[in-house]
């Protein structure tokens with residue numbers, strides 16, 4: 001699997017400040033309306049911090065942690081050790097539609113979407129991996145200047161110019177066959193945009 005397919009500016013942050021910024025991953029998962037029994041894919045799962053929270057929330061459901069970086073996937077497996085409802089898949093998000101064998105109820109992309117060079121094509125891949133009426137949630141940094149988004153006294157997160165407003169996110173996701181279902185605030189610096197797949201979705205390549 002070629003590492004040059006990694007999206008720019010999506011390296012997994014250090015846990016020391018990441019866990020300070022996100023002290024309650026289970027609360028984030030509930031705010032995003034991930035429900036017990038769902039089948040979920042966590043695309044760009046990194047070290048599995050949110051994957052494990054999803055696994056705790058869905059109970060008898062099923063979660064796949066998906067990442068292009070085998071080192072991250074190994075860490076995610078360790079984070080979720082002992083959880084029976086987790087699987088892991090190595091792959092490029094730009095091929096998601098082919099790699100997910102059984103369509104999901106819900107696909108999460110946290111702190112990764114901003115780096116994708118072709119965001120509408122990525123959203124099309126997500127749509128192809130979702131059931132009809134499935135949901136796609138994106139966690140993005142608000143488009144604040146980087147020097148203002150400090151954690152433990154340091155500016156954090158992607159470069160200012162890579163950050164996307166809610167409107168920018170809608171404008172690239174909806175053409176792939178989604179409509180906005182809800183926007184949720186994830187303080188202090190993030191929002192979640194939850195989209196629902198619409199009937200007018202067409203598979204990539206058609």
Ligand SMILES: C[S@@+](CC[C@H](N)C(=O)[O-])C[C@H]1O[C@@H](n2cnc3c(N)ncnc32)[C@H](O)[C@@H]1O
Pocket residue numbers: 005006007009010011012013043044045046047048049050066067068069072091092093094109110111112
């Ligand atoms: C900033 S980390 C976010 C991890 C996790 N979602 C979180 O919020 O804690 C982004 C992750 O996306 C992965 N990634 C980047 N490009 C990717 C691609 N083309 N396909 C799949 N995963 C990718 C990286 O390897 C990294 O683990």
